[in-house]
Amino acid sequence: MPVANNSADQFDVAVVGGGPAGATAAHYLARQGWSVAMIDRPGRIKPCGGLIPPQLIREFDIPFDLIAANVRGARIISPTHRHADMDIPAPGVALPPDAKDGPLSMLSMVDREVFDEWLRKRATQAGADRRDGKFTSLTQDGEGVLIEYQEGRGRDGSAKKQVWARTVIGADGARSAVGKQAVPGAQDIPCVGAYHEIVESPTPTDDRFDPNRADLHYRGELSPDFYAWVFPHGGTTSVGVATGVKGFSMKSSVAQLRKEIGLDKAKTYRCEGAPIPIGPLERWDDGRNVVLVGDAAGVVASASGEGIYYAMASAQHAAEAVEETLRTGNGEALGNAYKAFMKQHGQVFKVLATLQKFWYKNDNRRERFVSICRDPDVQALTWDAYMNKRLVKARPMAHIRIMVKNIAHLTGLARSS
Ligand SMILES: Cc1cc2nc3c(=O)[nH]c(=O)nc-3n(C[C@H](O)[C@H](O)[C@H](O)COP(=O)(O)OP(=O)(O)OC[C@H]3O[C@@H](n4cnc5c(N)ncnc54)[C@H](O)[C@@H]3O)c2cc1C
Known part of the structure; x- marks a missing residue:
C-alpha cells in the first residue's frame, strides 16, 4: 500500500x-x-417498509432469525376499493435443511434497526474497522483520498478525525x-x-388488516403518482406512502389509511420520512478512486x-470493481460496477420505469392496472421477477397473452372488472 503524506490511519x-x-x-472487501x-x-434508524425478496436472503446469506415476519402474498387495491389478491405460488425454492420457519417462497419483512446493525457487525467481524462518525469532506492527494469526519453524530464541537484510503465507496444514502x-x-x-408510521399491529378482527398480507393501495387520493402500503412486521406494522408531488400531504394520507383499516387508535411508535432516489445515476464513479x-x-x-436488495447488489459489484482498481491501479475499472449492475438489472429498471409512467398516471389507469394484476400470467411473471430478481424468458406464450391483454386494456377494449 503506498504511504500517504500525513498521519491519518491508512x-x-x-x-x-x-x-x-x-x-x-x-x-466482502474485509x-x-x-x-x-x-x-x-x-x-x-433508517425509515423503511422493510420488505425484502427471497433472492436477498439467498444471495447475501441472511439468517432466518433476522426476519421479523413473512407474508404469503400481496393485495393490490384500486381507487374504487376493488382488489386483486396476489398469493405467492407454491414454493419454487428448496428449503435449506436447517430452515426454521422461513420458507423462501414468502415475502419477508426486516426491522432496519436490527437488520442494519447485524450487517455492520458482520462486516466488523470480517475485519472492517468501524468508525462512528459523520463524513464531512474528501481531498484527493494523487495516491488516494484523505477523508475527514466528525466523531459520533457530527454535532457541533465533536472531534474532527481523518482516515486516508486508496479508494472510497460512497454508501451514505x-x-x-x-x-x-x-x-x-x-x-x-x-x-x-x-413517509411512514410504525404502529402496534392489531389483533385482526376482519379482512381490513391481515398480518400475513402486504397491502398496496394504488389510489390517487392516497398517492397521486406512487402507492401507499401496509406492511405487517409481526408485533408492529409500517403504514406509509410515497410521492414525488410537492405539497401533497403524506401525513394526511397515512392518517386516512390508518382510519380505513382500523389502525387510527393503534399505538404509534415512530413517525418518520426520508427521500427515495429514483435513479440510477448513469455514472457512479470518478474514474480515479x-x-x-x-x-x-x-x-x-x-x-x-x-x-x-439493489443497494446490496450494487455494493457487491462495486466491491469487485474496487478490488480490480486496488490490484491494477486502474481507476477506470471502477466503471465496471455500473456496467455489471445494469447488465443484470437494467432491463427490469427500464420495465418498471415504463410501468410507473403509464399505469400510475390517473385513477382510470390505476383501476385497469389492478384488473391486470388479477391475471394469473401477470401474477406468475411478477412473482418470479420480484422474488428471484430476473426477467423470465422461459414462457413466451405467457408474455404474448399479457401483451394482448395489455393492449386491450390500453385501448379500452377490455373493461376494468
Ligand atoms: C419510507 C421508506 C420506505 C421504504 N421501504 C422499502 C421497502 O419496503 N423495501 C425496500 O427494498 N426498500 C425500501 N425503501 C428504500 C430503502 O430503504 C433504501 O433503498 C435502502 O435503505 C438503501 O440502502 P443504502 O445502504 O444505500 O442507504 P441507507 O440505508 O440510507 O444507508 C446509508 C447509511 O449511511 C449513513 N450516513 C448518511 N450520511 C452519512 C455521513 N455524512 N457520514 C457517515 N455516514 C452517513 C446513514 O447513517 C446510513 O447508515 C424505503 C425507503 C423509505 C424512505
Missing part, C-alpha cells in the same frame, strides 16, 4: 455509510483481506455527501418523498421503490 478502502450497501461492501474503514453516522463532492450529477438524482452505491447512486427501482 486503509485500502474507506466505506462511507453502514446501511445495507456500505455494510455489504465492507464485509473478507477478501483488504484493510477497510467503515464510517457510519450512528443513532438513526440519498443525497450523498460523498457523491456531491466527487461524482458529477450525483446531487441531481431525482427523489420522491416517503471513488465509486457510489445504493441510494447514493440512485439504485432504487421505479414503480416499486425497492432499494434494499
Whole structure:
C-alpha cells in the first residue's frame, strides 16, 4: 500500500455509510483481506417498509432469525376499493435443511434497526474497522483520498478525525455527501418523498388488516403518482406512502389509511420520512478512486421503490470493481460496477420505469392496472421477477397473452372488472 503524506490511519478502502450497501461492501472487501474503514453516522434508524425478496436472503446469506415476519402474498387495491389478491405460488425454492420457519417462497419483512446493525457487525467481524462518525469532506492527494469526519453524530464541537484510503465507496444514502463532492450529477438524482408510521399491529378482527398480507393501495387520493402500503412486521406494522408531488400531504394520507383499516387508535411508535432516489445515476464513479452505491447512486427501482436488495447488489459489484482498481491501479475499472449492475438489472429498471409512467398516471389507469394484476400470467411473471430478481424468458406464450391483454386494456377494449 503506498504511504500517504500525513498521519491519518491508512486503509485500502474507506466505506462511507453502514446501511445495507456500505455494510455489504465492507464485509466482502474485509473478507477478501483488504484493510477497510467503515464510517457510519450512528443513532438513526433508517425509515423503511422493510420488505425484502427471497433472492436477498439467498444471495447475501441472511439468517432466518433476522426476519421479523413473512407474508404469503400481496393485495393490490384500486381507487374504487376493488382488489386483486396476489398469493405467492407454491414454493419454487428448496428449503435449506436447517430452515426454521422461513420458507423462501414468502415475502419477508426486516426491522432496519436490527437488520442494519447485524450487517455492520458482520462486516466488523470480517475485519472492517468501524468508525462512528459523520463524513464531512474528501481531498484527493494523487495516491488516494484523505477523508475527514466528525466523531459520533457530527454535532457541533465533536472531534474532527481523518482516515486516508486508496479508494472510497460512497454508501451514505440519498443525497450523498460523498457523491456531491466527487461524482458529477450525483446531487441531481431525482427523489420522491416517503413517509411512514410504525404502529402496534392489531389483533385482526376482519379482512381490513391481515398480518400475513402486504397491502398496496394504488389510489390517487392516497398517492397521486406512487402507492401507499401496509406492511405487517409481526408485533408492529409500517403504514406509509410515497410521492414525488410537492405539497401533497403524506401525513394526511397515512392518517386516512390508518382510519380505513382500523389502525387510527393503534399505538404509534415512530413517525418518520426520508427521500427515495429514483435513479440510477448513469455514472457512479470518478474514474480515479471513488465509486457510489445504493441510494447514493440512485439504485432504487421505479414503480416499486425497492432499494434494499439493489443497494446490496450494487455494493457487491462495486466491491469487485474496487478490488480490480486496488490490484491494477486502474481507476477506470471502477466503471465496471455500473456496467455489471445494469447488465443484470437494467432491463427490469427500464420495465418498471415504463410501468410507473403509464399505469400510475390517473385513477382510470390505476383501476385497469389492478384488473391486470388479477391475471394469473401477470401474477406468475411478477412473482418470479420480484422474488428471484430476473426477467423470465422461459414462457413466451405467457408474455404474448399479457401483451394482448395489455393492449386491450390500453385501448379500452377490455373493461376494468
Ligand atoms: C419510507 C421508506 C420506505 C421504504 N421501504 C422499502 C421497502 O419496503 N423495501 C425496500 O427494498 N426498500 C425500501 N425503501 C428504500 C430503502 O430503504 C433504501 O433503498 C435502502 O435503505 C438503501 O440502502 P443504502 O445502504 O444505500 O442507504 P441507507 O440505508 O440510507 O444507508 C446509508 C447509511 O449511511 C449513513 N450516513 C448518511 N450520511 C452519512 C455521513 N455524512 N457520514 C457517515 N455516514 C452517513 C446513514 O447513517 C446510513 O447508515 C424505503 C425507503 C423509505 C424512505
